[in-house]
Amino acid sequence: MSPPLRVVDSITELGGQDAGCIAVSGSHGGISSARYALAARPLIAVFNDAGVGKDAAGLAALPFLQGHGIAACTVAHDSARIGEARSTLHDGIVSHCNELARALGVAPGQACRAVVERLRG
Template sequence: MPMSLRVVDSITELRPADAGCIAVSGSHGGISSARYALAARPLLSVFNDAGVGRDGAGIAALAFLQSQGLAACAVAHSGARIGDARSTLDDGVTSHCNEAAVALGVRTGQPVRDAVAVLQLPSRKQT
């Protein structure tokens, strides 16, 4: 069964029933967004880096979620519209990834659509 994909303009739209999904959002990757992702516990949360900002505020969610064992990445604000999850999915290219996201195969410079496609592949048994 393919991994569930939730495409939400705001990470606040996630619910506990979304646990384990791939969450592609239009939200910035700040701490306030991270708290919503933590409550829902998706397999991967995708945010907008919002230009990264002062002291890395636009990607602070990545380290916070890593500390909770959750994968997260951000797309470059120059390629995807902030607040528009469809743009994140269709136009987004990852600019930052936490270690848990890298362990899933997500890479900096990778189109989000490609990362999602790989994660949605049905698992195959080794022979």
């Protein structure tokens, strides 16, 4: 059975009932977003890199979630609209990923839609 797909404009929309899902969000990949993803425990969480930002704040979710056993990646801010999950899914191009995401076959340059289709089998 393929993992369920949750497409949410804000990662805050996820809850415990979403454990094991593929979570595609419009949220930035900052640490505050990472905490919501951690609570939901998806198979993989997809965020927007929000331009990466000062001290790579837009990517902070990736190592944080790696440390908690959750795959995570971001799409490039210039490929998808921040805050719009449908844009993340349909237009997003992976820009960064943690090692757990790489183990699932995710790599920078891939289309988010293709990643999701492959993970859903």
